Amino acid sequence: MESEDFLAQQFEANRPHLRAVAFRILGSPQDVDDALQDAWLRLSTSDTDQIENITGWLTTVVARICLNTLRSRQRR
Numbered sequence: 001m002e003s004e005d006f007l008a009q010q011f012e013a014n015r016p017h018l019r020a021v022a023f024r025i026l027g028s029p030q031d032v033d034d035a036l037q038d039a040w041l042r043l044s045t046s047d048t049d050q051i052e053n054i055t056g057w058l059t060t061v062v063a064r065i066c067l068n069t070l071r072s073r074q075r076r
Contacts, residue, residue, distance in 0.1 A: 004044060010054045011039075011058070014054070015036065018036055018039065019032055022065075025066035038065050039058055039065060042061055
């Protein structure tokens with residue numbers, strides 16, 4: 001398993017890209033921060049040995065979190 005320091009470095013390196021993806025979907029800075037925090041929690045608790053492309057994995061996770069947020073907004 002990769003060290004948490006390595007994961008944190010990878011996450012921080014991808015943060016601008018992830019923030020841009022989330023903002024394009026959500027349009028709200030507060031929701032973007034929540035989505036990125038949720039993505040970090042999922043990354044830090046997942047089996048990273050199975051992840052070949054961390055950037056792609058994070059992008060997919062952030063996009064799915066954002067879509068779930070939009071669905072939740074529509075239900076309210």
